[in-house]
Amino acid sequence: MARDSFAGKICLVTGAARGIGGAIARAFTEEGAQVVMTDVLGPELDDHANSLGQIGVHHDVADEQGWRDLIKMIEDRFGRLDILVNNAGYGWLKNITEIALEDWRRLMAVNVDGVFLGMKHAIPLMARGGGGAIVNMSSMYGTVGNAGTAAYCASKGAVTMMTKAVALECAEAGNGIRVNSIHPGYVRTPSVAETLTTEQIDVLRALHPMDRLADPMEIARSTLFLASSDASFMTGAELHVDGGFTAR
Ligand SMILES: NC(=O)c1ccc[n+]([C@@H]2O[C@H](COP(=O)([O-])OP(=O)(O)OC[C@H]3O[C@@H](n4cnc5c(N)ncnc54)[C@H](O)[C@@H]3O)[C@@H](O)[C@H]2O)c1
Numbered sequence: 001m002a003r004d005s006f007a008g009k010i011c012l013v014t015g016a017a018r019g020i021g022g023a024i025a026r027a028f029t030e031e032g033a034q035v036v037m038t039d040v041l042g043p044e045l046d047d048h049a050n051s052l053g054q055i056g057v058h059h060d061v062a063d064e065q066g067w068r069d070l071i072k073m074i075e076d077r078f079g080r081l082d083i084l085v086n087n088a089g090y091g092w093l094k095n096i097t098e099i100a101l102e103d104w105r106r107l108m109a110v111n112v113d114g115v116f117l118g119m120k121h122a123i124p125l126m127a128r129g130g131g132g133a134i135v136n137m138s139s140m141y142g143t144v145g146n147a148g149t150a151a152y153c154a155s156k157g158a159v160t161m162m163t164k165a166v167a168l169e170c171a172e173a174g175n176g177i178r179v180n181s182i183h184p185g186y187v188r189t190p191s192v193a194e195t196l197t198t199e200q201i202d203v204l205r206a207l208h209p210m211d212r213l214a215d216p217m218e219i220a221r222s223t224l225f226l227a228s229s230d231a232s233f234m235t236g237a238e239l240h241v242d243g244g245f246t247a248r
Contacts, residue, residue, distance in 0.1 A: 007032035010078045011227075012070075014038050014061050014118065015088030017045035019189035020137065023216035024085055024223050029054060031224065036074055039088070061088045061114030062106075067121040080129035083227045084122045086115040086159075087137040090191060091152030104151050111155035112162075119166055123177060131176020133227040136163045138181040140242045160238060167236030178235040180226045185242030187214040209244030 011028045015021035016037035025037045029052045037052075038059040039045040049056030057073070059066045074081050089111040092103075115136050126132040141149055142156030160181055167179035186192060186204045192213070196204070205212055222241045225231055240246050 005032055006083075006224075006227075009033045009082040010036070010074065010080055011083040011085070012036045012038070012074065012081060012118075012122065013085040013087055014059075014114065015137075016056075017041040017048055019191060020184070020187055020216045020219045021085070021087040022048055023220040024087060025049075025052060025054060027217065027220035027224050028083070028227075033083070034078065036070075038070065060110075061086075061118065062109040064117050064121075067117045071121045071125055075125055081122055081125045082129065082132040084118055084126065084132070084134045085137070085223060085227075086118045086134070088114055089137060089155070091141075091149060091155075093148045094151070095148055096150045099151055107151050108155055108158075111152070112158045115159050115162060119162075119179070123166075123170070123175070126177050127173070127175035131178075133231070134163075134166070134177060134179040135223050135226045136179070136181045138163070138183050138238070140183050140185050140240065140245045142181065142183055143238060143240075144246055163238075164236040171235060178226075178231065180231070180234055180237045180239060182219060182222055182226065183238055183240045183242060183246070184214055184219045185245040187216055187219055189216055207245060208242065209247065212243065214241065214243065 011033045013021050013025045016025040017039035025035050028035045035054040037049045037054055038057045040060050042058050045056040059070055136159050138159040139156040141153045142160040145153055163179055163181040170177040185208050219241055222239055
């Protein structure tokens, strides 16, 4: 049996100007959803949202008042929210002894506070509409360690565990909201392509038993699955989409 269509569903995707979030916004659009796309990259967001015929909102996920305004806008305009994808995030390479506290705090503000604030402010509206699905973007580095990415690993580990705790809160509340995390391996996105040389990307490719990086659409399709009724008995789960990276 084919899964339900997303026609008429209201979906919010953070970090949607490009990369994985951009692909997720495209995938939900192709499935008929109304997508609200947010990002800090104003012009890129506007271009992508316009090309998809969707709404772009300039918003930093670390800004709590911005979350209040965003959720109110969605309630006023659509009256409901069915799907939240907390995708915005970033990382850098630095050993623990080299990390400046302000850089650590900014990374945590985006990767961890952003996911916390998204769920805090979206859940009441989703619950009033009868439930829905939250997908939080973690990483393979939210379950295994990696030298040089202590801050990123700590932030994605927090996303992994926050997802499970909130999944249990929602199940206990009986509000109909499922909460799961996705754990991509390395994905060919601007953040990877812009910061790494071809030789470095070859090294990353070899880390994956499937001997390649993911295409952003492969992560987007996994997001659709978790948000769909095909995943109706999944909550608090980690979905690894990593070409076998964490299987060994
Ligand atoms: N690319 C990978 O290999 C990979 C692997 C595992 C997990 N991830 C995760 O997937 C998510 C998307 O990564 P990507 O590779 O597409 O990165 P990307 O840099 O290509 O895209 C991320 C988007 O998020 C936006 N963003 C960053 N900070 C923001 C903020 N404070 N508020 C709102 N938007 C913000 C950026 O402007 C950008 O448009 C991130 O959470 C990342 O950690 C990526």
